Amino acid sequence: MQEKLEDASRQLKFRSSKTGRDLSAAIGRICREIGRDGITIMHVCGSHEQALAKYGLRSALPPELDLIMGPGCPVCVTDLPEVDEAVALAESGVRIVTYGDMLRVPGSSKSLADARATGAKVDIVYGVHQAVELARKLEEEVVFFATGFETTAVATAAALLGGVPDNFLVLSAHKYVPPAMELVARIPGSRVEGFLAAGHAATITGWGIFADFAAKHGMPVVVAGFEPLDILAGVARLLELVRDRKAVVDNMYPRCVTRDGNQRAQEAMWKVFETMAGRWRGIAEIPDGNLRLREEWSHSDARKRFKIDMTGLWTQAPRARVDRCICGNIMAGLASPRDCELFGHECTPEDPVGACMVSSEGSCRIWHHYGGHPDLSDI
Amino acid sequence: MKRGTEEVVALRHGAGGAAMRRLIQEVLIRDLETLPFEGIGIAAMDDGAALRVGDRWLVLTTDSHVVQPPFFPGGDIGRLAVCGTVNDLAMMGATEVLALTCAVVLEAGFSLADLERIQSSMVEACREAVAPIVTGDTKVMGSGELDGIILNTTGIGFAHRLILDSGLMPGDRIIVTGNVGEHGLAVMVARHELDFEGELVSDVAPVGGLIHRALVAAEPHERGVTAMKDPTRGGLAGALHEMAAKGKVGVLLEESSIPITPQAAAVGELLGIDPLHVANEGKAVLGVDPAVADKVLAALRDHPLGRKARIIGRSIPEHRGRVILQTGFGRRLLAEPQGELLPRIC
Structure with a gap:
């Protein structure tokens, strides 16, 4: 079986329906x-969720298997105070550039x-390099509101290491995934x-980083890519490990991911960043x-250059709808969008209540885009 | 959308989806008089109206065209304005055009050379469609008061048998007359000045002749072609949703049967836009009785504009108003496009 699955993940055509x-x-x-x-x-x-929905993969899974999405959307887990910092800076007249999401x-x-x-x-950029270019063109300070997991943190680090003008500043809301998995597991x-x-993050961190996690929590981890066959092969391998009670890491994305990952990228990231405890929206404080x-x-x-005063944003009471938003539980894997009474009615991409409906990586947004019922099981 | 406490029109209200339908139903056609005579009126929200004249139907339709940029690979706003109206007539069974009108609204500062190019292109499209423009109107507005040019065309034609977009019955085969997604993606690539290798060109073309062949092939059969719609704004997904909802049926599609070029698929994937959600301007979606489906398909494929026609699915009695896509791996809903399509920026 293992051999067969590896074959599947090596094939050039990752969309063979046979x-x-x-x-x-x-x-x-x-x-x-x-x-x-109830195998969960x-x-x-978010890219896994996109592929699951786009190819209708959940409808091909047995009913006893529940494949849920955890905290996999960097935009979604960016916390209120982090957004507030960016908004407060912008309102004080500082130019903010960030990703469209x-x-x-x-x-x-x-x-x-x-x-x-x-x-x-407020300007939108496709990548940090555009933000740096903008700073070079302007006299004023340009603050890059830097969000995302390891994948984009590396890009931010590389930009700083490559040399930036004095008027380019970083407001970091970057998040680091492995500790969040620890928390969710507990x-x-x-x-x-x-x-x-996620295969793309693992291209940087390497799959080896999950070994301690698997041993500590007695839980298998499988690294998977994003084509439909990558995901199905990854799920099959993960279930084999669950069946055999093997708390190990396996790599089903060997065409991109190695044990040690991209060392230069990791070096760059840790040269520039260090971890700290931080709140992930709706989930918890994550060490x-x-x-x-x-x-x-x-x-x-940016936090050192400016004194950011957010108190002006806290005078307004949150909208009543926000209290009914269950984004936190959805991102923690404790609920699905269909458990939310706002989903698709009071909360839509045009008028989102929670962050999960905003980002194209958010599960609510993805489910909504695919008609609200990705597995067709409840209609 | 809200501005302060006042509700305002948003771009999504023009995107061909649910928001647009609500705007039309709840605001624009509210309290309009119903037809005092036999026919298809505005309440049907079909591609056009049909008025009984003797033993025939006079089909009437109108369409305003705004496209940025006005010139795009494969066509321009002039060709689009002729084809859009001619195709709407064809979708109701009026495959031969009696006459067209054309109204032009221009922004001061619009290039005269561009206007001449657009006019020649309209002449050419009219020739292809065998559709004479018989009257028109011209207005010029101040600079900044509109974005370059707006073209409106109105068309009339006769149909012996009316075909509505509400006629789908369970079991009918769904045919699309060629590759989907090309117009919308080509315009988007041009609009955002994205640099892709290879040619992605708009399919904008008059389909009256093509549809005429299909109708003739189906003619002896009592039901024959049961429903038609051109998958313009909202794309194939939008057209099928409307047909499913109005026909009170479900639609089951086989994704691998939907004709789409690797180029369009790749550009769609890069932009994060589903080619099934974007506009086509030279295609039709037909519901066809299974007894004549193969004959109709053969007739379509015999025409230069229908070479890539395919049966892509069928209508089913369950899942009324829904479109279900069999992906080869599983099944999922094909949702209606929700708002203005924007290329993924992040």
């Missing part, structure tokens, strides 16, 4: 071998889009029996979950 059907059948068989209801595994990546993420009382609508300078009431780790600039980079740290 192989897909074989893998679905294998998944069904392994679940029967496990022999009980978690993936931690961040624009509409609600803060305590406003999003960056709201700030822009009332005259604040959440009381969590039924998660194994993790499907080592945030990445802040090291002391040596104070001159490029």
